[in-house]
Amino acid sequence: MVKIGNIELPDFPLLLAPMEDVSDPPFRRLCNEYGADLMYSEFISSEGLIRDAIKSKAKLDIFDYERPIGIQIFGGDEEAMAMSTEIVAAVKPNLVDINFGCPVKKVVQKGAGAGVLKDIDLMVRLTEACVKSTGLPVTVKTRLGWDESSKNIEEVAERLQDVGIKALSIHGRTRSQMYKGEADWRLIAAVKNNPRIHIPIFGNGDIDSPEKAVEYKNRYGVDGIMIGRAAIGSPWIFKEIKHFIKTGERIAEPDMKERVNAVRKHITWSCEWKGEVVGVLEMRRHYANYFKGIENFKPYRKLLVSLMNREEIYETLDQILEEYPQ
Numbered sequence: 600m601v602k603i604g605n606i607e608l609p610d611f612p613l614l615l616a617p618m619e620d621v622s623d624p625p626f627r628r629l630c631n632e633y634g635a636d637l638m639y640s641e642f643i644s645s646e647g648l649i650r651d652a653i654k655s656k657a658k659l660d661i662f663d664y665e666r667p668i669g670i671q672i673f674g675g676d677e678e679a680m681a682m683s684t685e686i687v688a689a690v691k692p693n694l695v696d697i698n699f700g701c702p703v704k705k706v707v708q709k710g711a712g713a714g715v716l717k718d719i720d721l722m723v724r725l726t727e728a729c730v731k732s733t734g735l736p737v738t739v740k741t742r743l744g745w746d747e748s749s750k751n752i753e754e755v756a757e758r759l760q761d762v763g764i765k766a767l768s769i770h771g772r773t774r775s776q777m778y779k780g781e782a783d784w785r786l787i788a789a790v791k792n793n794p795r796i797h798i799p800i801f802g803n804g805d806i807d808s809p810e811k812a813v814e815y816k817n818r819y820g821v822d823g824i825m826i827g828r829a830a831i832g833s834p835w836i837f838k839e840i841k842h843f844i845k846t847g848e849r850i851a852e853p854d855m856k857e858r859v860n861a862v863r864k865h866i867t868w869s870c871e872w873k874g875e876v877v878g879v880l881e882m883r884r885h886y887a888n889y890f891k892g893i894e895n896f897k898p899y900r901k902l903l904v905s906l907m908n909r910e911e912i913y914e915t916l917d918q919i920l921e922e923y924p925q
């Protein structure tokens with residue numbers, strides 16, 4: 600068992616990474632059905648939350664079926680982070696996660712996200728401010744460091760643990776790398792192997808198959824792994840990895856019925872949560888992923904992204920099922 604404060608997770612938990620515009624409640628519900636053990640909201644701006652921004656508030660929507668669930672916040676100001684931790688705690692997530700890893704310019708320029716990687720003292724103060732303002736477990740997600748010459752994650756891990764975080768997720772890249780190159784898990788393993796570290800350490804970066812999950816589990820000894828991009832359009836990756844860990848065998852690739860079922864659920868829940876129009880429009884970015892690798896699928900994909908009406912989408916999904924033999 601892995602414990603984050605009072606939250607009990609199974610051995611070697613699989614986490615769904617926080618992803619802006621992706622890890623919303625409909626998508627999380629799917630990942631939860633496929634066995635994700637812990638999930639996070641999209642990141643929420645602390646300043647936005649305090650200003651009562653509608654988009655930020657919508658990200659506070661969590662549901663009992665998806666527990667344990669963490670809400671992730673970011674910001675560069677201690678007072679704003681403390682206040683937004685209180686706002687987040689009021690909706691009763693299982694934990695509050697702080698993002699110190701977002702490499703996007705508009706976030707970094709405000710001294711938030713990965714911007715904080717340049718100032719560890721500030722990072723520690725921001726974290727402490729959050730920890731002190733809630734009784735919920737506070738966790739952190741970050742990167743190896745700002746750039747190649749400042750990979751300070753080992754020091755960061757100790758200092759954040761000292762101010763009370765209950766778990767740390769590490770993306771094996773620096774801010775400068777953005778998403779380029781290959782994630783380097785060696786420093787993640789160094790943090791995990793530090794005898795002073797007693798909180799769970801979750802590895803993140805480039806896990807995209809059951810084989811790689813097991814290889815990295817064995818090679819780097821982390822307490823669990825966090826999966827981002829590989830879950831987009833493939834929420835079944837959690838089930839695939841769990842099965843592989845348990846049996847050493849792969850389950851069959853999802854057939855068309857499984858893909859269509861996942862899309863049907865995703866769009867249904869999206870429309871329920873976001874309303875019909877937004878639900879249909881935002882679903883468009885997902886079709887290519889759900890049907891990746893299917894031969895001659897382009898005409899259907901083009902059709903799916905042109906439809907405005909949910910019923911027509913359901914009909915098209917039925918046609919797809921008829922056309923592609925199982």
Ligand SMILES: Cc1cc2nc3c(=O)[nH]c(=O)nc-3n(C[C@H](O)[C@H](O)[C@H](O)COP(=O)(O)O)c2cc1C
Binds near residue numbers: 616641803806
């Ligand atoms: C579309 C997208 C949105 C993301 N949004 C967030 C976010 O809101 N908060 C965060 O901590 N990381 C965010 N990330 C980073 C991921 O959580 C993760 O660290 C990164 O994708 C590496 O993991 P992967 O190789 O499994 O995708 C995002 C990544 C992507 C691709």
